[in-house]
Amino acid sequence: xxxxxxxxxxxxxxxxxxxxxxxxxxxxxxxxxxxxxxxxxxxxxxxxxxxxxxxxxxxxxxxxxxxxxxxxxxxxxxxxxxxxxxxxxxxxxxxxxxxxxxxxxxxxxxxxxxxxxxxxxxxxxxxxxxxxxxxxxxxxxxxxxxxxxxxxxxxxxxxxxxxxxxxxxxxxxxxxxxxxxxxxxxxxxxxxxxxxxxxxxxxxxxxxxxxxxxxxxxxxxxxxxxxxxxxxxxxxxxxxxxxxxxxxxxxxxxxxxxxxxxxxxxxxxxxxxxxxxxxxxxxxxxxxxxxxxxxxxxxxxxxxxxxxxxxxxxxxxxxxxxxxxxxxxxxxxxxxxxxxxxxxxxxxxxxxxxxxxxxxxxxxxxxxxxxxxxxxxxxxxxxxxxxxxxxxxxxxxxxx
Amino acid sequence: xxxxxxxxxxxxxxxxxxxxxxxxxxxxxxxxxxxxxxxxxxxxxxxxxxxxxxxxxxxxxxxxxxxxxxxxxxxxxxxxxxxxxxxxxxxxxxxxxxxxxxxxxxxxxxxxxxxxxxxxxxxxxxxxxxxxxxxxxxxxxxxxxxxxxxxxxxxxxxxxxxxxxxxxxxxxxxxxxxxxxxxxxxxxxxxxxxxxxxxxxxxxxxxxxxxxxxxxxxxxxxxxxxxxxxxxxxxxxxxxxxxxxxxxxxxxxxxxxxxx
Numbered sequence: 310x311x312x313x314x315x316x317x318x319x320x321x322x323x324x325x326x327x328x329x330x331x332x333x334x335x336x337x338x339x340x341x342x343x344x345x346x347x348x349x350x351x352x353x354x355x356x357x358x359x360x361x362x363x364x365x366x367x368x369x370x371x372x373x374x375x376x377x378x379x380x381x382x383x384x385x386x387x388x389x390x391x392x393x394x395x396x397x398x399x400x401x402x403x404x405x406x407x408x409x410x411x412x413x414x415x416x417x418x419x420x421x422x423x424x425x426x427x428x429x430x431x432x433x434x435x436x437x438x439x440x441x442x443x444x445x446x447x448x449x450x451x452x453x454x455x456x457x458x459x460x461x462x463x464x465x466x467x468x469x470x471x472x473x474x475x476x477x478x479x480x481x482x483x484x485x486x487x488x489x490x491x492x493x494x495x496x497x498x499x500x501x502x503x504x505x506x507x508x509x510x511x512x513x514x515x516x517x518x519x520x521x522x523x524x525x526x527x528x529x530x531x532x533x534x535x536x537x538x539x540x541x542x543x544x545x546x547x548x549x550x551x552x553x554x555x556x557x558x559x560x561x562x563x564x565x566x567x568x569x570x571x572x573x574x575x576x577x578x579x580x581x582x583x584x585x586x587x588x589x590x591x592x593x594x595x596x597x598x599x600x601x602x603x604x605x606x607x608x609x610x611x612x613x614x615x616x617x618x619x620x621x622x623x624x625x626x627x628x629x630x631x632x633x634x635x636x637x638x639x640x641x642x643x644x645x646x647x648x649x650x651x652x653x654x655x656x657x658x659x660x661x662x663x664x665x666x667x668x669x670x671x672x673x674x675x676x677x678x679x680x681x682x683x684x685x686x687x688x689x690x691x692x693x694x695x696x697x698x699x700x701x702x703x704x705x706x707x708x709x
Numbered sequence: 710x711x712x713x714x715x716x717x718x719x720x721x722x723x724x725x726x727x728x729x730x731x732x733x734x735x736x737x738x739x740x741x742x743x744x745x746x747x748x749x750x751x752x753x754x755x756x757x758x759x760x761x762x763x764x765x766x767x768x769x770x771x772x773x774x775x776x777x778x779x780x781x782x783x784x785x786x787x788x789x790x791x792x793x794x795x796x797x798x799x800x801x802x803x804x805x806x807x808x809x810x811x812x813x814x815x816x817x818x819x820x821x822x823x824x825x826x827x828x829x830x831x832x833x834x835x836x837x838x839x840x841x842x843x844x845x846x847x848x849x850x851x852x853x854x855x856x857x858x859x860x861x862x863x864x865x866x867x868x869x870x871x872x873x874x875x876x877x878x879x880x881x882x883x884x885x886x887x888x889x890x891x892x893x894x895x896x897x898x899x900x901x902x903x904x905x906x907x908x909x910x911x912x913x914x915x916x917x918x919x920x921x922x923x924x925x926x927x928x929x930x931x932x933x934x935x936x937x938x939x940x941x942x943x944x945x946x947x948x949x950x951x952x953x954x955x956x957x958x959x960x961x962x963x964x965x966x967x968x969x
Binding site: 314353409418420422425426429430432436437438442443444445449450451452455458459464465466467468469470471472473479482483485486487489490491492506507510511512514515561562563564565566567568569570577578581585696697698699700 | 710757760784793795800803804805807808812813814815816819820821822823824825826828829830832833835836837838839840841842843844845846847849850853856857859860861863864865880881882884885886911913954955956957958
């Protein structure tokens with residue numbers, strides 16, 4: 310078969326979610342086991358649900374020259390890139406490789422659709438949308454990578470990935486292919502998704518929303534809490550970063566080919582994606598250097614049961630696993646990128662974060678679900694993302 | 710980046726399939742507007758078949774034509790689905806429903822609203838477990854989608870089915886994002902020099918390629934930016950095709966017909 314793609318170093322990364330703006334706050338919340346979910350106070354949302362809302366987005370201002378991109382999603386992107394010296398690290402990469410050699414590959418499921426939802430409420434007597442509504446620079450999926458490319462002064466390829474809840478993770482694999490194919494020397498990857506009515510009412514229509522803070526992997530789990538987040542990473546060839554920099558070691562993707570919104574019950578697609586990621590990370594079958602699995606773990610009955618089966622099939626009960634969605638909620642197209650950043654923090658800190666708010670993990674999984682934080686050497690993290698349309702993606706994050 | 714094109718699919722007004730449209734594309738027959746036949750995908754189970762919209766039927770039809778022409782098993786190819794609008798009709802209908810009293814939306818419509826709905830139905834129809842990615846891209850959807858498809862072929866040495874398609878949005882969104890016609894194109898790309906050799910490169914700038922008599926169609930649908938490439942393939946001629954991008958830079962395609 311094909312030789313695996315070379316690992317890519319992550320010399321800069323950042324995350325902003327309900328549990329914290331930037332890495333320091335995220336790290337603090339993980340160690341202190343302080344989640345960011347709260348009862349939903351946004352107007353026009355389903356009754357009695359909890360969400361993971363990023364505080365202060367309403368006050369974030371985009372640069373004046375990019376004002377036409379103004380919407381909740383790009384405000385979150387803007388807030389995120391200001392943290393942890395991320396924009397500065399990208400500027401350094403652009404100076405080193407040339408702005409045209411740095412790509413932007415961004416994942417989102419709904420982009421700035423909240424702007425369209427608001428515009429629908431302001432339709433005129435003929436049903437036309439208000440003149441100030443700018444579809445192309447807000448709702449359109451391409452708006453997110455275009456905004457970041459312009460904001461960061463880059464001139465490389467811009468790519469908008471939208472594979473539902475695997476979008477953010479998939480950008481890492483796209484960037485790996487692009488760098489291997491010689492299209493660019495560095496890539497800004499990640500995902501940004503924000504709370505909107507379509508998503509919340511959509512999951513409500515599927516009767517998948519929890520009535521409290523979601524509790525993935527709990528025996529009595531009762532559904533998802535939706536959140537919003539931005540996860541961003543700068544990827545370069547391993548030789549272009551200091552030795553020991555945390556890296557994307559491998560990525561694997563698969564399709565279920567089973568159903569649009571229900572996972573394959575045995576998790577065949579999930580197993581295929583995890584296996585592909587492990588192979589891409591250079592692991593021989595049966596020899597697993599993985600010390601922690603960050604589950605997709607949404608908190609629905611079906612997803613978590615499927616994922617438990619899939620993890621058990623590959624690892625038995627040998628590797629501790631957990632979902633961090635109890636802190637952030639399910640941040641959809643951003644979740645894979647957010648959790649790749651969390652994985653990098655777990656490697657740096659030697660942390661296995663235990664599921665929040667879970668007393669009894671589902672005994673049916675037959676895997677080692679961590680429900681309290683554990684301090685342990687974490688060299689490699691396997692991070693899972695699964696989405697509607699039967700889309701599966703797994704990343705291996707760690708040290709080379 | 711270089712790869713081979715070994716299968717093509719096409720649907721658009723007056724372009725009822727790749728094989729049936731070659732003369733029009735090659736300039737040997739006049740282009741006459743006609744209805745675009747969008748049949749429910751026969752490969753899907755009846756429940757799923759009923760749930761497919763025009764946008765999904767369009768994508769699956771061109772993907773199936775290209776896959777069949779390639780001779781490769783459809784479940785053996787990775788896929789790249791590019792679309793500016795995705796399933797705009799479904800998204801539009803959800804937006805309407807959100808503004809009715811109660812705001813309840815249909816669960817089926819919700820799972821069909823994801824941008825990778827066509828990819829999901831393709832996986833179900835073919836039983837494929839291969840990796841699949843769905844991309845947006847506004848007016849650059851065809852160019853950037855083809856770049857990602859070629860990158861996958863070159864970097865991972867796998868056959869890739871690339872499908873680029875768009876159907877019009879519904880009112881009132883279509884007022885802000887007009888799409889004048891349905892159009893879809895698909896290519897099966899393989900490593901090496903099989904079939905017609907395609908080169909795909911990024912450039913600082915490029916003269917925009919023209920679609921000649923089909924220019925109005927190319928302007929009416931972002932996926933129809935594929936037309937100059939399809940015309941070169943139909944005529945079997947060497948071509949250099951410039952596709953300038955919205956924010957500067959361009960994708961430049963080179964076409965070298967194979968010895969066969």
